[in-house]
Amino acid sequence: MATPHHLTRYYADVDAGDIDAAQARLHPEVTFAIHLPAESRRGTTSEEMVGYLRGRGSVDRAHHLLRTGVDGDVEFAYGAVVEDGVTTTGHFLAAVRVADGLITRYQVSFDVELALLEVGA
Template sequence: MATPNHLTRYYADVDAGDIDAAQARLHPEVTFAIHLPAGSRRGTTSEEMVRYLRDRGPVDRAHRPLRTGVDDDLEFVYGAVVEDGVTTTGHFLAAVRVVDGLITRYQVSFDVELALLGVDA
């Protein structure tokens, strides 16, 4: 079971559509890399990251953390992305660096085929 941390709380805000709350968890100069099957998005500010989130338009998807880890100022989450509350569209592996309670670095990879854990995870 996943333990709540800065990253899981960030995903909960994004999934709830509360982009302002999600942005409040980010350092203004957050550096990020989002790797998706269609390509990568990179940036160096929370405004760029929020623009990416808002440009996606309305989505009915949720991040379901399956495993988490924390090592000093690094946090890790592995989970499933679920659409319509039912359909798993793929899995993600994310890591962040947290300084003074804010996410300063964010890296995530999403894959539609590979699952590290089985359905009984």
């Protein structure tokens, strides 16, 4: 299985709190949709996406990738969001489109109830 390295590296940067490095992986005109239980956030620039990330505040949060895949210029990841290294707060399904080494499209859905796989699966 090919590793979706752009998406994997993006989540590693976000989890490390290195938002500048995460933004460097995004095309300046990235189109995104972030679907959360309480709201959906959409935008068309990396500045808007970074604004969302910075607005989440400081939390000890990690994206544990449980499955990944690549099909041409599209990368996929399924995983769990774990806070404080212990508590799984939900699961996500993400996809990105990559062009010229940058993420140009990003879509993610996060659910606090449904889990296709558990951490460690």
